[in-house]
Amino acid sequence: MSGEAIRFEGATRRLDGFEAVFDLSVAAGTWLGIIGPSGAGKSTLLDMAAGFSDLDAGRVAMFGADMAGIAPADRPLAMVFQENNLFPGLDAFRNAALGLTPRLRLSAAERAEVADMLERVGLADKAGRRPHELSGGERGRVALARAFLSRRPILALDEPFAALGPALRAEMLALLADLRVSGSGEGTPRTILMVTHHPEDAVAHADRIAFVENGRVALEGPAHTLLSQRNDARLDRYLGPGRGET
Structure with a gap:
């Protein structure tokens, strides 16, 4: 899969006096x-993409298709939260298997696929x-396994670690870097949006890096270039002395 994975065009969300507008x-x-x-709007950006936050204006498109009216479960995007959002009553195997199907009645081939993914993330002995x-x-690791089992081409991660x-x-x-390439199932690695x-x-x-400030993408560019040149006062204030350089 190639081309443009996701586009925000004037995607706007207003809430409690805060306005986020993303392009x-x-x-x-x-x-x-x-x-x-x-508080700059980073999580809001991901919520817009995932469909958890309704837009007040603008649009979000994925692979050229407008996502207006498309439920989160039907978007080509899997979300990994900081809290991992695992179901406490389910073991690691069944939590991961939710990436394949919500019904948890798995075929032999599906059970083998879940077991293989748990082995790849180093949890073969913790499945139960x-x-x-x-x-x-x-x-x-369970949350990552579930996201990759979903086979969705875009992964959104909100401070997962x-x-x-x-x-x-x-x-x-x-591990994430390895899975996005080896687990993509096609020539193009999965697209990752990571706060x-x-x-x-x-x-x-x-x-690449997107620097978000006051509900806007203030800067966007190649990761090393953006964080090493340090030629923007807003980014400098955020990073502080010596941060982000290699």
Whole structure:
């Protein structure tokens, strides 16, 4: 799959005195890191894409199709939240299997596919454990497994590894980088929109960066160039001394 994965055209959301208006285009196969101050509208951007936030004006299109009126479950996008949103009464296997089907009556081939994905994320021996029996990193792995099993070409991640320490966060990002390529099932890697408060993560993995401020995409460009040149006062204020450079 090639071309444009997602486009925001004057996509507007007004809530409690805050107005977000986004114009942004993301090519298929791009890993876009989304950074910016708290309250800038980063999560709103993802919610617009996923269909969790109704637009007051403008449009969101995916692979050329207008998403107006399209329910979240019917969009070509899977969402991974910071809290992972696992069902506490289901074990890791069944939580992951929801990416394939909500009915949880799996064929032998589907069970094998879920088992293979859990093995790929390092949880083959934890398939029978419920979320409260898993560590934060393991719950994140289940959420990633579920998202990739959905086979949707766009993944939106809202600070999914924010609660993890640096070493485990780096491990999870490396896993995400591997899965987006090896698990795409076609020539083009999955498109990723990832909100993060760690610019160094974006430098290490993202192709491009969108800097969001005051409900707008203030800057967008190649990750290393944008974060190394530091020639914009707004970005400088956000990053602070020495942040984001490699």
